[in-house]
Amino acid sequence: MTILSVIIFGLAGLLxxxxxxxxxxxxxxxxxxNKHGIAKVQASRLGGAFIIGSSxxxxxxxxxxxxxxxxxxxxxxxWAGWVGCILCAVLGLLEDIENDILKPRYRLLSKVVIFxxxxxxxxxxxxxxxxxxxxxxLLSYPPVAWFLTIIFCVGFLNASNxxxxxNGLMPTVFFICFLIFSLESDLLVYSILTTTTGIFVLFNVxxxxxxxxxxxxxxxxxxxxIAGLEFYSGNTFSASFxxxxxxxxxxEILVSMLRRGLSGRSVLLPDNDHFHNRLxxxxxxxLQSQTMANSLTGLIIAAGSSGFALAGYLAxxxxxxxxxxxxxxxxxxxxxxxxxxxAGINRHSDSKVTG
Numbered sequence: 001m002t003i004l005s006v007i008i009f010g011l012a013g014l015l016x017x018x019x020x021x022x023x024x025x026x027x028x029x030x031x032x033x034n035k036h037g038i039a040k041v042q043a044s045r046l047g048g049a050f051i052i053g054s055s056x057x058x059x060x061x062x063x064x065x066x067x068x069x070x071x072x073x074x075x076x077x078x079w080a081g082w083v084g085c086i087l088c089a090v091l092g093l094l095e096d097i098e099n100d101i102l103k104p105r106y107r108l109l110s111k112v113v114i115f116x117x118x119x120x121x122x123x124x125x126x127x128x129x130x131x132x133x134x135x136x137x138l139l140s141y142p143p144v145a146w147f148l149t150i151i152f153c154v155g156f157l158n159a160s161n162x163x164x165x166x167n168g169l170m171p172t173v174f175f176i177c178f179l180i181f182s183l184e185s186d187l188l189v190y191s192i193l194t195t196t197t198g199i200f201v202l203f204n205v206x207x208x209x210x211x212x213x214x215x216x217x218x219x220x221x222x223x224x225x226i227a228g229l230e231f232y233s234g235n236t237f238s239a240s241f242x243x244x245x246x247x248x249x250x251x252e253i254l255v256s257m258l259r260r261g262l263s264g265r266s267v268l269l270p271d272n273d274h275f276h277n278r279l280x281x282x283x284x285x286x287l288q289s290q291t292m293a294n295s296l297t298g299l300i301i302a303a304g305s306s307g308f309a310l311a312g313y314l315a316x317x318x319x320x321x322x323x324x325x326x327x328x329x330x331x332x333x334x335x336x337x338x339x340x341x342x343a344g345i346n347r348h349s350d351s352k353v354t355g
Contacts, residue, residue: 001206009199012058016199020050024209028097043209045096047171048216051196052089058192068188077189080122081226087114088157089219096213104268108154111218115153118226119146125229130239131322153225159249160221162256164212166276167291168205169298170249171212174220175201176306177245180313181227184236193223205299208291240325241309247332248305252276255340275336276301278343304339308332 005013024044059075062068070076091110094101102110119126126149129136139145164170175197182190197220204210212220224246231237243250252274257267265271276297283293308328317324 001202004206005199005202008202009195012054012195013199013202016050016054016196017203019054020047020200020203020210023050024207043211045211045213046215047200047204047210047212048089048219049093049096049213050210051193051200051212051216052085052219054199055189055192055196058196059189062188062192075189076187078122080118080125081223083121084114084118084226085219085222087117088222089215092161092214092216092218096215108158111154111157112150114222115150116146118153119149124233125149125226127229127232127239149229153222153229155253156225156246156250157218157221159253160224161214161217162253162270162274163249163276164217165274166280166298166301167208167295168201169276169302170217171197171201171204172299172302173246173248173306174224176302176310177224177227180245180310181231183313184231184319190227193220205295206291208294235320238320238322238325240322240329241312241319243329244312244325244332245306245309247308247329247336248301251333251336255336275340275343278340282343304335305332 002014002017005017007013009016023046026044026046030042030044059068063075068075073079074082088111091102091107091114095107123146126142126145127139128145129139135148138148160170163173175194178190178193178197181187182194200210200212204212228237228242228246232239232242237245256271256274259273260267260269260271279300280293280297283296284290287293287296308331312325312328313319
């Protein structure tokens with residue numbers, strides 16, 4: 001694992017592996033075995049802290065070296081971006097270190113306040129239209145547009161957190177996002193995030209001893225949400241391309257809420273009947289290694305969702321052509337529906353286990 005990381009990422013890969021090996025030996029921020037209905041070993045929840053902390057360190061090194069020259073904000077990042085991402089990461093880190101330190105309603109309210117502040121500092125992030133008649137009518141009223149954008153951002157953070165249950169699933173989704181952002185914008189921050197997230201993906205997939213945790217799902221989710229809004233407002237990416245790129249967490253949270261509502265349960269109560277739980281149950285019966293079953297679950301889903309966007313991007317498909325990417329997203333929805341149904345056949349689940 002370390003050799004592979006060094007081959008791909010060089011010295012950063014070696015130092016990253018050493019740091020993560022040290023972090024998993026600490027007796028705090030631990031994730032209980034089988035919490036998500038998939039993992040079978042005790043693991044650290046500090047993956048997000050590793051990615052964000054090491055990215056911050058690399059940004060500092062590049063700034064001291066004189067490789068970052070920008071008038072946009074500190075190290076080329078707008079102040080509003082710093083505020084949103086750091087506050088979300090800290091909120092998640094508190095939860096990682098002491099589980100349920102804040103009740104769900106207070107965490108939700110905190111995220112609403114954070115993104116309200118971000119959009120107040122950076123009003124250009126609020127989209128004026130999405131080329132959907134009903135939504136465009138609502139977005140024509142600035143207070144409604146501001147409110148809907150907050151709901152989208154908070155919803156995406158919750159979707160990212162919910163989907164972080166299988167090795168490599170959300171880390172690979174974030175890795176693909178940062179890779180595309182880096183190739184499209186040439187901004188150093190996305191190149192650094194691609195490197196640190198890639199190093200973590202190797203550790204997470206091969207060892208299964210560290211998860212993103214709430215700091216990762218909240219902090220990196222905030223980076224992707226804010227970056228996505230910025231790229232959309234600059235007409236770099238279409239809304240349908242971003243939907244393809246972030247398909248799995250967004251589709252899964254909507255389906256989960258609908259499924260729980262139809263069964264008469266609270267849409268906010270967690271369970272282990274997500275698609276990644278269903279797929280893992282089949283792989284675990286066929287593979288001797290629990291880690292391999294866990295990691296294959298995450299990689300298959302990430303490749304079948306965000307992988308579509310990466311393949312299209314590398315093939316040179318237009319990133320602003322709504323009709324093309326809307327068709328791709330429709331295919332993803334159909335594949336998800338078929339896979340979710342098939343994965344539920346002959347599957348023994350325990351919906352009482354939270355995750």
